[in-house]
Amino acid sequence: MAYEVEKTDEEWRAELSAKEYHVLRQAGTERPFSSPFETDPTVGVYACRACGSELFRSETKFDAHCGWPAFYAPLAEDRVQYIEDRAMGMKRVEVRCANCGSHLGHVFEGEGFDTPTDQRFCINGISLTQVPDQA
Structure with a gap:
């Protein structure tokens, strides 16, 4: 599939840390409970760390x-x-970023969470950048 943001493997390696590259470009998984985003109460947008595309809202x-x-x-x-x-x-x-094809995580359904969609987008925090709303 063609993405709006396409870079060579060398370009991705130069822009991302080794851990970011492993998760975003090689579909790896970060260690559980290692992301401060899991319970961070900051209001704002979560964007793709690789390309900056806005993906989720707090x-x-x-x-x-x-x-x-x-x-x-x-x-x-x-x-x-x-x-x-x-x-x-x-x-x-x-689940991948539709703008650059980077691996974000997985989505699960039917787990019984009290949410409007009954879906859980389980996303690697290292795949995201937090953009707080401006007060």
Whole structure:
């Protein structure tokens, strides 16, 4: 798939830290409970760390006690891309940034959370940049 932001592997490696590159470009996963975004109360937008595309709003973030920031919906459906993921012997849905193709995490449904969508976008905090609202 063609993305609006396309860079060579060398360009991504030069712009991202080794950990960011591993998660964003190699579909890795950060350690659980390592992101301060999981329970951060700051009001604002969460953008893709790789390209800056705005992906989620803090109002859709909730504490799922899962070890990663959780949202019940993206900012808009065209901001994310869904890809079936059958790695690790299970069927999951990978979530990528629709602007640059970077791996963000996975989305799960039907877990019984009291949210409007019954979805949990389990997103690696290292994949995000927080942009606080201006008062």
